[in-house]
Amino acid sequence: MKSTMPSLKKTLGAAVLVSILALILANELWVLTQQGREQISTQTKTSSQVSTTTTYTPSTTSSAYTTTPGTTTSPNSATAFPVEEYLGSGGSSAVFNPADPAFLSVADGGVVLRLTTPAGTYSSVYVVVNGTSIEMKRQLKWSGYEMWYARVDGVGPFEYYFVLATSEGRRVYLYNTTERPLFNFDGVDRFPQVRWVVGSVGYQIFPDRFYNGDPTNDLLANRTDELCLNAFSTSRPAFSNWSDPITPLHCCHQYFGGDLKGITMKLGYLKSLGVDMIYLNPIFLSGSVHGYDTYDYLVVDPKYGTQEDLRNLIIRAHDLGIRVIFDFVPDHVGIGFWAFLDVYEKGPSSKYWYWFTIYKWPFKLGDSSAYRCWWGFGSLPQLNTTNPEVRDYLLNVALYWMDFGFDGMRIDTPTDLLGAKDFFRELRALVKSKYPQAYIVGEIWDLDPSWLKGDLFDSLMFYSLGRGVLLAFSSGKITGTQAAEALSVFYASIGANVAGMGFNVVDSHDTSRVLTDLGGGRLGDKPSYESIQRLKLLTVLQFTMPGMPVIFQGDERGALGDKNHFDEQRYPIQWDQLIPEVYNHYLYLTTLKHTLPGLNTSIIRVLYSSDDLLVYTRGYNDEVLVIANNGLIDHEVQLPEGAWRVVYPAGYQAVVVNKIRVSPLSALILVKE
Structure with missing residues (x-):
């Protein structure tokens, strides 16, 4: 979305984070009962500040339902689960819809099945697959509901049904009929993951402000700038040196000379940082710095270079194992x-x-x-975009640039199009038929799962996660309990496959810099110790969520910038300025993202929360444990059973059992020994 008027953006600044959390928690979780679709509305839990304990104690409740190892009895056989033992009265009160990716999706090479139940109703839940039972794990919990999940290895066809047990020993089938409800998975993945995204780190580049690799094209912007055409303009565009002060034209018409050759020259820097994907803001012929006012979709803007410069950038990036996606503006x-x-x-x-x-x-x-x-x-x-000629033109534009060599696209303001969903269904079908691993991301700021069912986008720009939850928690605007509930609502609303493909942003060209949001000051200020600690806390959360963390250019160097001051968050990257502590922190997080298998799965389980604490695991075997403390005092946390090795902060590397202490405004990452 454009930046011409900051008020037009749903900017999640510190002053409104709590309100936005309420919107996230009020978002409707779409589920389907056996009779038809119903909406389960979730409401914000108010922060009561009643938590008086600082110790997390994992559940030790034993399973109320056991199975015989190696059982291969057909689920159609009555001897597998005697009806008289497992049927109950009054219904199972559970929700499952195999047609919705939120309940059934293919992720990480297996089938993820999920079931929603009223919180506390069942002590254990099992899914029986081809006669073999698999215990489901509690994954998420919010406002009177909880979600369970299990993973079936492989993607072959199978039959399955669910058995639910209460703490009193009562057991029911879903949905408690006199015969076992039997579901069938046909082995067809109707919403394939873009697998390369799951383990990647992304990086957003705003071309004019990244690096000037070719000064000979610097003044070309003046020839086509919108201010030279617009009859209502009272100003003219300006070219500035790389370190010149910001002017009122900064958001849109003050040019600094960054270009495609400059990006190519910095590919080695990006590779050493651990970047796997570059998202380029618009690079096609336009009348502004931001580029969202396209003049020609098929022409590279001369101020950024030539089509050959773009081709060279993509080839060089691919040689380094870095994918590149472009910004598409069809509205x-x-x-x-x-x-x-x-x-x-x-x-x-x-x-x-x-x-x-x-x-x-x-x-x-x-x-x-x-x-x-x-x-x-x-x-x-x-x-x-209801005109067939326009639709065909835009579809051909998208395919042209995919043929050129891009690996996907970010769609600008998709909800503003006329006939939006019809258009994007056509776009997806066209692009995916030729490039099934193309990554298609929509710029939708709120959580709207209707765009993530397999016919439209692979992901949204998850501002609602990154800024509405993670930034809100890291800045102390919400409690750990509120964050846990918000995370549960978020991840219960989308499929595991989508979670793994998440485009996880905490800031961008359309928001203030996160270090500024966290109290670090404005452009030119020196960030405080506390703001840097909060930044570390936030980015640990960002890098340990399912999906792809996306860094906005310069965040890894400690850049500052307030959107409300002429979009100073877009100020050119000053390559002679660096906060080593911040850079080394990002570098270590990208290393952990690439080396810890649990972080490259599509599953998160929220284990525990309190006023200050948020505790969750990653991986199908809960092999990565994250403990985050946004409070100003340290807390002792009891660990799940077994030995755990601390891998973050860097250099810790201790093996611990039973309990661990987490410092104020910090996080720990542990892995199972």
Whole structure:
């Protein structure tokens, strides 16, 4: 989304984080009963501050349901589970919908089955697969509900059903009929994971502000800048030296000279940092710094270089094992877009007249009252994406750049399109038919699972996770208990396959820098010790969530910037400035992301929370344990059974059992011995 008016963004600043958490927890978790779809609305738990213990004690409840090792009895056989023992009365009160990826998905090479029940109703839940029972684990809990999961190795067809047991020994089938309900998985993965994303680290680049590798193209931006066309403009674009001060034009029309050659020159830096994927903000011909006002979708903007420079960047990146995705803006264009200029000149006689919604003609370029435009900005006329010609044009644009060598795309403001979901179904089908491992991400700030069912996007930009939950917890705006509930709502709402493909951002070109959000100050300030500790806490959470953590350029160097001051978060990266403590922290997190198998799975289990603490595991065998403390005092935490080795902070490397102490504003990462 554009940055022309900060108020237009749903910026999750520190002042509104608690309110946004309430929105996340109020988000509807979509489930389906055997009769039809119902909505289970979740509500925010208020922070009562009633926690008086600092010790986490794992559950020791024994299973109420046991199985015989090696059982291979067919699930159709009555001897497998005697009906008189397992049937109950009153219904199972559980929810399962095999057609919804939130309940059944293929992830990490296996089938993940999940079931929602009222919290505390069942002491154990089993899924019986081809006659063999698998105990399901409690994964998530929120507002009177909990979710259980089990993983079936492989992706072959199988039959299955569920058995639920209460602490009183009562056992029921789902949904408690007189015969076992029998589900069938046909072995078809209808929403395949983009596997390369699951273990990757991403990096967002805003090209004009990253690195100037070719000064000869610096002044070319002035030729096409929107301010030279817009009849309502009172300013002209400006070119600045790399360290010049910010002007009021900074968000959109103050150019610093970053380009494609500069990005190529820094690929070695990105590789050494541990980056596996680059997301490029718009690089096609446009009239601004941000590039969301496209003039020509098929032309690389000369201020960034040539098409050959782009090809070289992608080839060199691929040689280093780094994938590249582009920013696709199908909703609107700039006033210099060739088809819009044809309408401007010819009026109704233009063959592109119906590519737009024109209210009056003739008109002045930039007149928002004359045509449909994005959020009232006359510089951004919106395309009529219900017009088949427009749809075909845009679909061909997307395929053109995939053929060029990109590995996927980030879709700008997808909900603003006319006929949005129909268009993106066509887009997905077209791109995935030729490039099944293409990664398609939608810029939707709220959690909306309807876009993540297998027919639209692989992921959204998960601001609702990164800023609405992780940043809120790390800044102390919400408690650990609230964070645990929000995480549960979030991950219960999407499939495990989607979780593993998550585009996990904590900031971007559209928000303030996280170090600024955490109290580090504005551009040019020196961040405090506390702000850096909070940044470390936040990024441990970001890097240990399922999916791909995405770093906004410069965060790893300790960059600062307040969005509300002319988008200073986009200020050019000052390559002679670095906070070593911050850089080394990011470098170690990327190493852990690449080397700990549990972090490269699609499963998270929330174990425990309190006012200050958030404790969760990663991996199907709970092999990675994360303990986060956002409080100002240390806490002693009792560990799950067994020996654990501390791998974060770096250099700790102690093996511990039973209990461990976690310091204020810090986190621990442990792995099973």
